[in-house]
Amino acid sequence: MTLVQKARLKSLWVVHFDCGGCNGCDIEVLAALTPKFDVERFGIVNIGDPKQADIMVLTGPVNHKNKRVLRDLYEEVPDPKMVIAVGTCACTGGIFHNCPNILGGVNKVVPVDVYVPGCAARPEQIIDGVVLAMKKLAGEAPEEDE
């Protein structure tokens, strides 16, 4: 493992995009930054700038209005990158799945690496998802759940 690969696991910068959910998952994502969970101790920072990010955290279902924005954001994140879909809406469309303005989960627009289901997903689950993405970034195969 090279020095850069090691550093990659110690420093993950997150860009967080809400595709149009109810903000429940967004609150939980931000809760992970609070003193109780404090993800900065693992080097995880909510950077807000796609050009410097390593991980995209997406919440909410994709609609026709913002699919172009999501696509642009995805292309602005330089490789190697990971995409995490947080919450039921981002995974599958959730309770909005049949709405005419909704495309479905975010995987209809961008390739997703880690799915974190839940309505709303709990901060512990989100951190677990980020750790899973971290392992994938390092090239380790994540262990399968029975």
Next chain:
Amino acid sequence: MALATPLIGGLLMGVDRKLTARMQERVGPPLAQPFYDALKLWGKTVMIDSSLQPALAFGYLGFALVAAGLVTFRQNLLLVLFVTGMADICLTVAAFDAKSPYSYLSGRREFLAMLSYEPVMLLAYTAIFMVTGSFTIRGIYEYGAPLLLVLPAALVALEIVLVIEMKKSPFDVSGHAHQELVRGVFTEFSGYTMALIELGRWTKLATTMMILSLFWAPSPVIGGAISLVMFFVVLMVDNLYPRLTWQRMLRTTWAVGFALILLNVAALAVGGVIL
């Protein structure tokens, strides 16, 4: 020694993040976190939207290193100020060069930040010249007595400069205003150009700390302790106060900074220390 300045600056940045986290009752990242960040940025795919940006990022680091070298070899303080100014200009032009409103607006604010603190630094160096009779750092060492005893108010004025230099609240208008400007002047940098900019920032921070330690030149240990105390005060202020507008920044720096240094010089003239 001059090449060690980025490492010292990087460690200081790590201390900054750890202390800030402790002040917010968080555990905080490890001390080496800035080095991990820079290494990771170095390994990212290159995505550059203007061909001038990498050159300017190298220029920023280059000028910062030259300034650090000038301080290490006890050269002229004015030269240090102008070379550091060139580094800032590289950063600002790179911010203007990207076709992004966030970057452009931050570039303008960065210029205003330079306009705020550079005259105060110039005046502080002039006060040092009036006391020691020389603009060179060697002159400060030859003066013998600690500068802090004759120019205490100038050091307070330089504290305000350190706040702007470190891009901390209440004067973080261009670098850290993430609620309004994403990442300020750094928005359009990515990958290795951002790593270069980070290295340049560490170098500049270490250089400024070295200049502040000159206020107790006879003993580098006490001088270093003084600059570390000032560093800690900046972190306290950062966690206590919200961001002000650039108008308030310009007004405060000029009014308070100029007044402090001029009063100090006037007091020395009345006391007969300088002519």
